[in-house]
Amino acid sequence: xxxPEVIKAADTLVEAGRTGTACPPVRSLLAEGDVETAYAxxxxxxxxxxxxxxxxxxxxxxxxxxxVQAQLGVDQPDFGALxxxxxxxxxxxxxxxxxxQPKVEAEVALVLGxxxxxxxxTVADVLRATDFALPAxxxxxxxxxxxxxxxxxxxxxxxxxxxxxxxxxxxPLMGLDLRGVRMTMTRGGEPxxxxxxxxxxxxxxxxxxxxxxxxxxxxxxxxxxxxxxxGALGPMAVATPGDRFEARISQLGRVAxxxxxxxxxx
Numbered sequence: 001x002x003x004p005e006v007i008k009a010a011d012t013l014v015e016a017g018r019t020g021t022a023c024p025p026v027r028s029l030l031a032e033g034d035v036e037t038a039y040a041x042x043x044x045x046x047x048x049x050x051x052x053x054x055x056x057x058x059x060x061x062x063x064x065x066x067x068v069q070a071q072l073g074v075d076q077p078d079f080g081a082l083x084x085x086x087x088x089x090x091x092x093x094x095x096x097x098x099x100x101q102p103k104v105e106a107e108v109a110l111v112l113g114x115x116x117x118x119x120x121x122t123v124a125d126v127l128r129a130t131d132f133a134l135p136a137x138x139x140x141x142x143x144x145x146x147x148x149x150x151x152x153x154x155x156x157x158x159x160x161x162x163x164x165x166x167x168x169x170x171x172p173l174m175g176l177d178l179r180g181v182r183m184t185m186t187r188g189g190e191p192x193x194x195x196x197x198x199x200x201x202x203x204x205x206x207x208x209x210x211x212x213x214x215x216x217x218x219x220x221x222x223x224x225x226x227x228x229x230x231g232a233l234g235p236m237a238v239a240t241p242g243d244r245f246e247a248r249i250s251q252l253g254r255v256a257x258x259x260x261x262x263x264x265x266x
Contacts, residue, residue, distance in 0.1 A: 002044060005029050006037060010044040013143045013157055022100050022145035027152040035078075038155035045158065046081045057227055058082040060138060061211050062159040063151075064201040064231030074151045077201065079211055080159025082227055088139070088165045093258045094239075099141040099162050102239040104257070105232035106185045106193060106247035108178055108204040109136035109166055116222040121212035123205050129224075130208075132170035133178065135252040137185075137245060138229050139163040140236060164229060167255035176251055179203035183233040185247040192245075195234025204230035 009026040016023040030037050050056065063069055063077045088094060094102070113131035141162030144153050154160045178197045185193040201207040207230040212222050222228065239245065239259050246256040 002040070003037070006040045006044060009041045009156055010048075013041070014045060014048070016100070016143035020097065020100060022143055025144050025148055025150065025153050026156050027150050030152055030156070033152065035151060035155055038152040041156035042080065042158050049081075049083060055084040056081050057084045057087070057225075058229070059211060059215070059222065059226065060159055060161055060164070060229040061201075061207045061231045062140075062154065064207050065199065072149075072151050072154075077207065077210060077231065078151065078155050078159050079214065080155075080161045082161070082164060082229065086161065086163045088163050088257055090165055090168045091256050091258075092165070093260050094139065094163060096241050096260045096262045096264065099139065101142055101147060102162055102259070103140050103236040104185070104187075104239050104245045105138050105140065105236040106183045106195075106234060106249065106255075107136045107138050107232055108181065108197065108200070108230050108249065108252065109134045109164075110204070110208055110228045110230060111170070112222060112224055112226045112228065114224050116212035117216055119213055119216045121209050121216065123209055126205055126208045126212060127173055129222075130173055132172050133176065133252060134170060135167040135247060135249040135255040136229055137165040137247055137255050137257055138232070139165070139239065139257070164227075165255055165257045166227070167253050169253050171252050178205055181233070181252060182250045183247060185234065185237065185245060187237055187239075187243055187245050192237040193234035193247075195232070197233060200231040200233055207231045
C-alpha cells in the first residue's frame with residue numbers, strides 16, 4: 001500500500017494544479033532529503049494521469065546545470081514524465097492562466113527509434129537508439145508557491161514540468177556535435193539566455209545516458225518513440241502574458257512559442 005504521506009503530497013500537488021493556486025512546499029510532508037519517496041509521489045500522479053487517459057510520450061531531465069545543482073545542494077539531475085497533452089505546436093500560443101508560474105528554457109530534444117534497456121547505458125547506445133534531434137523549449141512550472149523548492153519538492157512535482165515545444169525540422173545525429181552547439185534565446189527579440197551544449201551536464205548525450213541508465217535501473221526504461229528533453233542549455237527566463245520566446249540552436253535551427261494575454265481568446 002502507498003504510504004499516507006505520499007498520497008497527501010500527491011493530492012496537494014494535484015489540487016494546486018486544478019485550482020490554479022500554488023501550494024506550500026510538500027517537503028514538510030516527507031522525510032528530509034527523501035528523494036526516493038519524492039519519486040513515489042511523482043509516480044502516483046503519473047499513474048493517475050495515465051488512468052485518466054493521458055499518454056506518456058517521453059521524459060524530461062532537470063537540474064543539469066552545475067549552478068542549479070549547487071543551489072539545491074545536489075550532485076545529480078532529476079527527471080519527470082512528458083504527456084502528449086503537454087506538447088505545444090512550434091510557434092503556438094499558451095493560453096493565459098494555463099500555468100501557474102511559468103519559466104522558459106531552451107534545450108536539445110532527442111527522439112528515440114529504439115529502446116534503451118541497459119542499466120549501464122553508454123553514449124554509443126544513445127547514438128544508435130536516437131532517430132533525430134530537435135531544438136526545443138521547455139516551459140517549466142511549479143505547483144509550489146514562489147518556486148520555494150528543494151530537490152524533494154521538484155521531484156515530487158514531476159520535476160517542475162509544465163509544457164514543451166519541439167522544433168519541426170528533425171536533424172540526424174551523424175556529424176552533429178551536440179556538445180558544441182550554441183544557444184541564444186530571446187524574449188520579444190531581446191536576448192535573455194545563452195549557453196552551449198557543454199553547459200548541459202557536459203553535453204546533452206551525457207544527460208541522456210544518465211536518464212537511460214537510471215530508468216533502466218528502476219525497471220521503466222526509455223522506449224522507441226520517446227521524446228527526451230535533455231536539459232537546459234542556459235538560464236531559464238520568466239514568462240508573462242504577451243511574451244514571445246524564440247531559441248536558436250546552432251546546427252539544429254529555431255523554435256518559438258507565445259504566451260497569450262489575459263482575455264485573449266484568439
